[in-house]
Amino acid sequence: MTAAGAPKLVIVGGGYLGSDLAKSLDAVMDVTLIERASHFTHAPAMIRAMVDPALLDRALIPYDGLLSRGRVIRGEAASVDGGGVTLTDGTRIAGDYIVLATGSANAAPFKSATGDIEGLRADAARWNAALRGASRVLIIGAGAVGTELAGEIAHAHPDKTVTLVASDPALFPGFPAKLGASLAAKLQAMGVKVITGARAASLPGRDQPEGGTVTLSNGAAIEADLIVPAVGSRPLTSVADTLPDVGRAADGRVAVDGYLRPSSLPNVFAAGDIAAAGDAMTIVAISRQKPWLEKTLKSLAGGKRIEGLKPYAPWGEKAPILVPLGPRRGSSYLMVATLGDWVTRMMKGRDLFLTKYNKLLGRA
Ligand SMILES: Cc1cc2nc3c(=O)[nH]c(=O)nc-3n(C[C@H](O)[C@H](O)[C@H](O)COP(=O)(O)OP(=O)(O)OC[C@H]3O[C@@H](n4cnc5c(N)ncnc54)[C@H](O)[C@@H]3O)c2cc1C
Incomplete structure (x- = not known):
């Protein structure tokens, strides 16, 4: 178990951003990952799986080995506010910090639009x-x-x-x-x-x-x-859309400020494919956003004020x-x-x- 009193981090969506961030902060925060699918979908391998379906056994990976202290809750998030996340079955999960990483849908057979x-x-x-x-x-x-x-x-x-x-x-x-x-x-x-x-x-x-x-x-x-x-891909923004004052970028992703926050709530972040952070919808983008979020959340949990921290800088042309x-x-x-x-x-x-x-x- 995480030390008593550790800040509660709730992450919605266990794709590249959510799974990696949850694992990175498992030892220092009280992490809950909400994911509607039984397995992580490793998208790059789904392309080759079309010619070689045997790859599916390694491209679709169950979540049971992801966290050692925190928990993965199998469920569908419906809405979010500054105090936590509510699932479609009414379950309430409280958090001090919330990260929305609901990602995107793509065509069958590459990625599921529903988590099935x-x-x-x-x-x-x-x-x-x-x-x-x-x-x-x-x-x-x-x-x-x-x-x-x-x-x-x-x-x-x-x-x-x-x-x-x-x-x-x-x-x-x-x-x-x-x-x-x-x-x-x-x-x-x-x-x-x-x-x-x-x-x-x-x-x-x-x-x-x-x-x-x-x-x-x-x-x-x-x-x-x-x-x-x-x-x-099509960004899955329905949970983020329940936040107050959410803006939309031209590509359908949610607008975020320099600290990857999609609304006026200071403790709710959004990253990965749903967030218009200046990066493309790629794992490459997440390889930059995840370390920034990890560092920022650790600093906030340690009592620092966000205004004193470095804002997120996207890859730009170096991607x-x-x-x-x-x-x-x-x-x-x-x-x-x-x-x-x-x-x-x-x-x-x-x-x-x-x-x-x-x-x-x-x-x-
Ligand atoms: C076929 C394919 C190949 C790709 N190959 C590459 C590549 O080689 N390199 C690269 O950089 N990028 C690649 N990409 C892009 C990459 O897959 C995405 O950028 C990446 O998946 C985004 O990660 P994410 O964490 O934002 O979201 P996702 O990986 O989409 O994960 C989101 C998760 O949230 C869950 N979720 C959604 N809504 C809810 C809800 N309401 N409640 C609970 N859970 C929810 C979903 O089930 C999903 O598990 C590829 C994409 C595709 C389609």
């Missing part, structure tokens, strides 16, 4: 079966998820025709041009057809695997046996990215340099950080 892990497993199996039966795969959206998926399919199924459609004129326009050019060249060498500067006029639903014909804004009509819409194209190839942008297959494979492609997150969750 069995449903996510079933989706993954359905999409894998559809992929195996398809000879022409069309991926709409060439962010990291769409681009990595194209690489995974081309690596595992070189016999299939894979087309990747990007709405921007080049891949990864937010990074130096060399990164996008190198990824496009590698994908083409793997047999992927990369179409840039085109949008799909309409898309099938994101939840059921479907084939059909997609007309693009450049006039092309592409027929495919399987269409994968990889068009981004790194690792984009594997299957387990062997890929390109990355790290420390202002674009790097190739070897670095991408060693840092991410071969293990996809599965070992790191299984360790965080207390699994061998």
